[in-house]
Amino acid sequence: MKIFGGKRRLKSNSALAIAAGCAVAFMFIATVISIGIYQQRMDEAKELLVEAEYEQYDSYVIMISSNDSSDFWQEVYKSAKEYGSEQGVYVDMLSTSIDKSYSKAEYMEMAIESNCDAIFLEGDDSPETAEMVAKAKHADIPVFTLESDIDMANRVSYIGANSYTIASLYGETLAANLVKQKKVMVLAGNTVNPTEASAFVNNMQSALDGRELPNGNLDFEVRTVESKDAFANEEYIQNLFKENDLAPVVICLDQESTESFYQAMIDYNKVGQIMLLGSDVSPTILTGIKQGVILSTVYVDAQSIGVSAAEAYIEYRDAGYVSDYISVDANVIDATNIDEAMEEVENE
Structure with missing residues (x-):
């Protein structure tokens, strides 16, 4: 019995040793692959910097959005790049230069590794972005936030529209078109910060405060798409319609939604049954307004943001300082x- 038991223990120990060896080997291979991928990203970033230097630009700035x-x-990007090139600034959007897709934080990491002169960043409230922005500051790379802001302590300047002004434009459209609707769904796609969506509702309520609406104060409900999958926004909206989980008034806070x-x-x-207010400008959105399916859209002039960002960087580079907030107008398109x-x- 002892011999039999001893043999069983020997087999068990051998199996454990083999399993442990396989685990170590797997971890080693995974580490090597991770290092290889990381190094590839860093090499790509450095190649972009070499390209910018080869073109003999004075500065290399990287733009990153969601x-x-x-x-x-x-x-x-187009407007910042065109204006920057006239002033000796090479503005690059990494996703247009690299075949593989990376996360926002990874693009930030590549930008920092490239030792670029500045970063134009669409802000958000994620811990990963905050960490990368702090890392950029530590590396003496100034960060300029566009459209959405971050903690002021780690960025140089914010270029965008005033959030209350944007909410007021939506409020004016609602006040002029409401009949008896009371419930409003605010839909934020997966590129919109949930914090921004909540702040938008607060600003809307403030903008409408004191106005006499047909059915009294509005009831707002915020819906956010959390998944970052490619078709998450579309699938989320499809499910809303399939389940008839809708509201008589819907405000979408991004172009895709x-x-x-x-x-x-x-x-x-559902045309004629839902009052839809949108965000941003695209041929599809303009067609929707022309058809009367979309009531209106509020947009911030993209060209103004791009040019203002390039101007802000040049001023900061040459003078050593720039305003910490540069306002860009928001506008409404409707019938x-x-x-x-x-x-x-059409003329662009």
């Missing part, structure tokens, strides 16, 4: 000016 492919951020909600209204035959807006887009 949705680089959107019409809005492409216009911000506006476009998806507009299309769902058509697909589910009264849709033809003019569509004509401007």
